[in-house]
Each structure stands twice: as structure tokens, then as C-alpha cells.
Amino acid sequence: MIRISTKTQYGLRAMVYLAKNKKKTCSLKEISKAEKIPFDYLEKIVSRIEKSGLIESKRGSHGGYFLARSPSKVKTGEIVRVLEGREGLVSCIADKNGRKRNCPLSKKCLTKKFWLRIQNSLEKALNSITLANLIAK
Amino acid sequence: MIRISTKTQYGLRAMVYLAKNKKKTCSLKEISKAEKIPFDYLEKIVSRIEKSGLIESKRGSHGGYFLARSPSKVKTGEIVRVLEGREGLVSCIADKNGRKRNCPLSKKCLTKKFWLRIQNSLEKALNSITLANLIAK
DNA sequence: TTAAAACCGACTATTATTGTCGGTTTTAGT
DNA sequence: ACTAAAACCGACAATAATAGTCGGTTTTAA
Structure with a gap:
């Protein structure tokens, strides 16, 4: 099966943690310990999420x-989307620095529309669930 | 976005080609040329599909x-499934030599069920489309 | 002033992907 | 029987992506 990177898994876990503790600011040390995620790696991941605007930080x-x-x-x-980066389930679908290896068939290709359809269904599933849903159960 | 490997893309294209030419046996050379897939790589891919029983071969x-x-x-x-190999969208979901890196949280983890849900939705989408559907349009 | 935190960029190790290569075996046609 | 075209096979190699580490700087509350 297609794999979600552990980066994304870590990132989601961190976000869930923040959602559960939304009253306070949580340090990386705290998240890293609670979620058993390597501190330095977590920092990179969280910094990426922060740049996207989904979370904010307080320094010092x-x-x-x-x-x-x-x-x-x-x-x-x-x-x-933020953590997985690249656009498109397959390389011939659009680019946004997921690097488009231009498929030599493009026009005739019967599979392109298919992948697009799968991608849409995946995105629909992902967009139908919020952090609130996750911490609700 | 999550990526489908080019191996799987190639494999699907090859299968679509066979579906379009289901009256005859198609050589790798032919498929490789028509679909612009590196011959030697295609061989490996097709051999894998053959072992799964989805296609058959005639030698000589x-x-x-x-x-x-x-x-x-x-x-x-x-x-x-045959080409992507590993089971499970995330590593903590089952194994079948996608190698399970055991998650230290397991029980408490709120995200596991979520990934499972996404995986199901993806599989449902993939299983609702046949090769016949692809060549129909 | 100090300690704890975010922030940053470069580096490294490991693994997965994407091929390539050199050969063997099988089979139809001549 | 010989030849050419094909499947079949295992090992190798190059590249890219992933996962993680490290050494520092800056900011801020106490």
C-alpha cells in the first residue's frame, strides 16, 4: 500500500497534541516526550507546519x-498537504515542486484521469475530518 | 501529496495496454515501445505482476x-496492491513485510483509527474501478 | 544574568526507488 | 538441428527521499 511518511504521522500526532492542550503553549520538549518523537526531528517538522500558518509560536x-x-x-x-509536500498523486499531474517528470504520452494516456480521480477521492476523505473530530472520540 | 511510485504507474500502463490488446500476447518489447517504459525495468515489473496471477505468459x-x-x-x-507491496498506509497498521515499526503508543494513539479510515476510503476508490472502465472512455 | 525555549542551516545515515547488466531457458519457424 | 526472439532470473548500481543529528543563534520570562 501507498505509505504515509513518518514525518506526516509525527506531524499529525503533534497537531493532535496541540489540539488536546489548546489552552496553553506547548514546548517541543513536552510534545516530544509525550508523543515519543525524536526532539530534533520534531523541531524540523513543527517549524514547517508553523511556516504554513497552521500553528503559531511564542519564543523565549x-x-x-x-x-x-x-x-x-x-x-x-x-x-x-503541508508535510507531504509535492502536489499530485502521480508525477504527471501538475507541479508545485513535486517536480513534474514529463510523461512522454500525456495526451493519449488513459491512466492520468484515473489517478486524478483517486487523488480527488483521497483529498475528499482527508478534508472531511478535522482535528476536533480526532480528539472527540 | 502522497506519491504513487513510477513502478506502479508503469505497471498500470502495461496492464491497460494488455487490456486494449487482449486478443493477442504482447511482448515486453512491444509494450515497452508503445508505453515508453525502460525495457529492463518493465520486465521486472511485469514479472512481479505475473507472479501475482493477474497476467500469464507464453515463453519462446x-x-x-x-x-x-x-x-x-x-x-x-x-x-x-501487488506493485506497491507493503500493507498499511502507515507503519503501525499491520504488516505483511511492509515491516511494522512498532509505534510506542499503540493503545492511546488517536491517529491510528484515522489512518485506517483513510486507507479504507482509498481502497474502496481503487477497487471500484476496473481495467475495463479505463479502456472504455 | 541565566535558563529555557524557539529558530536555523548544514550535515549524515539509512532505505527505497529506479533502473541496468549479463546471462539462461524456452519455443516457433526455417 | 539451428537461429532468433522471446520470457526468465539474480545481482548490481545510481539516484533520490526519508529520517534523523548537530552545533549553533536569538528571544524572553523569571
Whole structure:
């Protein structure tokens, strides 16, 4: 089966943690311990998410991270998109620096529309679930 | 976005080619040329598909490959599963030599069920489309 | 002033992907 | 029987992506 990178899994876990603790700012140390994610790697991941605007940070002592919006306003699809990077389930679908290896068939290719359809269905699934849904159960 | 490997893309294209030419046996040379897939790589891919039983081969001169079933009986999900290998969208979901890196949280993890849900939705999409559907349009 | 935190860029190790190569075996046609 | 075309096979190699590490700088509350 197609794999989700552990980066994305870590990232989602971190986001869920922030959603569960949305009253306070959470330090990387805290998240890293609670979720058993390597500290330095987590930093890179969270910094990436922060740049996307999904979370915000407070620097200095007693600093940390917190959600930029309420958990019910954060779709899991947004998180996955930020961390998985590249656009397109297959390389011949659009680019946004997922690098488009131009398929030599393009026009005639019967599979392109198919992959597009799968991609849409996947995105639909991801966008139908929010962080609030995840912490609800 | 999550990526489908080019191996799987090649494999699907090859299968579509066989579906379009289901009257005859098609040689790798022929498929490779028509679909612009590196010959040696294609061989590896097709050999893998053959072992799964989705296609059959005839050896020797005038040999080649052909579908083991009618295109309407071959779900795209089967092809993807064979080529993508590993089970589970995330590593903590089952193993079948996708190698399970055991998640230290397991029980408490709120995200596992989520990934499972996404995986199901993806499989459903893939299993709802057959080779016949692809060549129909 | 100090300690705890975010922030940053470069580096490294490991693994997966995408091929390539050199050969063997099988088979139809001559 | 010989030849050419094909499948079949295992090992190798190059590249890219992933996962993780490291050494520092900057900011801020106490």
C-alpha cells in the first residue's frame, strides 16, 4: 500500500497534541516526550507546519507552540498537504515542486484521469475530518 | 501529496495496454515501445505482476504476456496492491513485510483509527474501478 | 544574568526507488 | 538441428527521499 511518511504521522500526532492542550503553549520538549518523537526531528517538522500558518509560536522561556485556529477549523488534509509536500498523486499531474517528470504520452494516456480521480477521492476523505473530530472520540 | 511510485504507474500502463490488446500476447518489447517504459525495468515489473496471477505468459519466440482474466474482472486496486507491496498506509497498521515499526503508543494513539479510515476510503476508490472502465472512455 | 525555549542551516545515515547488466531457458519457424 | 526472439532470473548500481543529528543563534520570562 501507498505509505504515509513518518514525518506526516509525527506531524499529525503533534497537531493532535496541540489540539488536546489548546489552552496553553506547548514546548517541543513536552510534545516530544509525550508523543515519543525524536526532539530534533520534531523541531524540523513543527517549524514547517508553523511556516504554513497552521500553528503559531511564542519564543523565549515558557515559549512553545499553539494552534492558530480552533481544532474544528483544521482539516487533516491541510496537515498532510503541508508535510507531504509535492502536489499530485502521480508525477504527471501538475507541479508545485513535486517536480513534474514529463510523461512522454500525456495526451493519449488513459491512466492520468484515473489517478486524478483517486487523488480527488483521497483529498475528499482527508478534508472531511478535522482535528476536533480526532480528539472527540 | 502522497506519491504513487513510477513502478506502479508503469505497471498500470502495461496492464491497460494488455487490456486494449487482449486478443493477442504482447511482448515486453512491444509494450515497452508503445508505453515508453525502460525495457529492463518493465520486465521486472511485469514479472512481479505475473507472479501475482493477474497476467500469464507464453515463453519462446512469439511469446509474450496476456491478461489472466477479462478486463472487467481486474480491479485497479489489485494492481496497485501487488506493485506497491507493503500493507498499511502507515507503519503501525499491520504488516505483511511492509515491516511494522512498532509505534510506542499503540493503545492511546488517536491517529491510528484515522489512518485506517483513510486507507479504507482509498481502497474502496481503487477497487471500484476496473481495467475495463479505463479502456472504455 | 541565566535558563529555557524557539529558530536555523548544514550535515549524515539509512532505505527505497529506479533502473541496468549479463546471462539462461524456452519455443516457433526455417 | 539451428537461429532468433522471446520470457526468465539474480545481482548490481545510481539516484533520490526519508529520517534523523548537530552545533549553533536569538528571544524572553523569571
